[in-house]
Amino acid sequence: MADPDEESRTAASTDGSDTVQNSTPALTKTAQKKLLKQERLAARKAEKKAAEKQRKAEHKEQSRREWDEKLEALSPEEKAKLIESKNEARRERIKREKEEHRMKIERLKKAAEVGQKVVLDLDFGHLMTASEIQSLSQQIMYCYAANSRSANPTHLWLTGCTGEMEARLQNVPGFNNWIIEKENRPYIEALKDHKENLIYLTADAEDVIEELDLKSIYIIGGLVDRNRYKRITMDKANEHGIKAAKLPIGKYLKMSSSQVLTVN
Template identity: 25%
Template sequence: MRKEEIQPVPSEKLDLDEWENVMKSGLPEKGSPEILEHEGDSSLTAIKELVEMWRMAGKTVPENISNEQLKVLMERSTKSYRKKYLKYLAIKERLKKAKKERQMAERKVMLEKPIEIEELSEPWNTFFLQSLKSFYDCMYKWRAAQSMMFGQPLVFDMVYDIYMSHREMVNTISQLLKTEGLNRKSPYPFHIHFCSLQTEGPYHKELLKHYGEAWDKLLITTTEKAHVDMFPKDKLVYLTSDSPNVMKTYEHDKIYIVGSLVDRSIQTGLSLANAKRLNLSTARLPLEKYLHWSVGKKNLTLDQMILILLTLKDTGDWKKALEFVPKRKHEGFVDTQNYSQEKINF
């Protein structure tokens, strides 16, 4: 028996438009009794199938579509209107998704880095700054009050106004303002004394000009008395760069004195001569011991001095303290391997 050759049946090309027509033929016409009777789940299901068919055909349709949007789609009478509506929903969905992803990315970045005050929105920034300022003001005042009762005194000698020009006076007051602020913000501040501060004198007038009403609220001691009239002489140590005595250790039971002056044009040895006249002990910082000092005077500003003294008092480490010496004045630290042996005795 001869076998007949079986011819392969040619595959028919899928006609998407024909498929669409077949699917649509199963849908009741708009306004028909079926629509009125079965409006709801059955009609919505048919529209969903139509949308899914268009998705498979590569048309622009949204990934998710609500029942309300399906009802709007049902009201579209023509194919072109439905396609335009679905494209509109797809684009809207895409934009919403992109915005959400961008917000999540920004949120992730914000959580992974410290929040800077400047990055906060204006209303929150204002509220945050006011609350933060109030908190820190209370904390600083409490620390300053504690230092006035239990803190180590630090004296600023205010007898040098007659030796300075007005410009030097203003510069000195500017440094004193920085000094008071740095001390106030320290975890363990000094009890600052402005000694020999004459009422209505040049120093006093400049301080009032800068502080205003806040002057009477400062938690520091101001007096017209000299330091020698307030403390035992054997406890006083005058810090001056002209002293022949190098300061070896920081002593917590001593009362250090710093001259309130800018000595750019002042004769050398003025503060040393003042200390000798009062028969006071003197000392200078061991700058040459720890630093490769460049050529020039070893004078430091008042705010640099307070940072050095606060660090010495709190840590007892010369190297940490002398990091506040401006780098333009020296060529780096001396290569000393036994800094632990050089630490200050507490």
């Protein structure tokens, strides 16, 4: 006679596996090819990065040797003057970098008060693989860096930032010092008092935005899925009862692939 507890465990296991399988659509052949291409590109990128790191190390060592040789050929007075000149240039560079950093912080703080608000909806972690989450965290890092350099930055919100996505971002150097809003809650909860101003940017929308409105809060889906999930952001906007629109990307850019807006 079968053990009832064992049957229960088997049934629970079967139900759980079915749920996992049904939650992730199988990749089409086209999607598989795209994924393989993406993986090859990532591998080549890693190789280039390693080669560039090696090249910089060799260049640094060569510069050090040339500097030492240059000093050896000088008299004590000339050597002291050259060293002081180099130190002065270094002090000026540090001073300039500090001023640039101060101005960047001022711009970001001003954006937090009166700037355009943009939400990165990160509530899709359960639909992505570990490598896709890593890719998204890199995009967010590039996005913040580019926004920080802008003369008129937006104020960024990260919503639904939990689990592995949050862990990845915590590993980004300086992440906790970013001047952004970080929310574990989904955007629909975190911004419930501004629901009428929420606009989900999605390529599947009919309406096209030609000009940004400071009163509006624009949402970008934080999802790297190799095009597995069709209309997912459009459906989410409809589910939450908020407006959806798209940017006129095709009007200004020629793109061989889809005109889906990415985080960076």
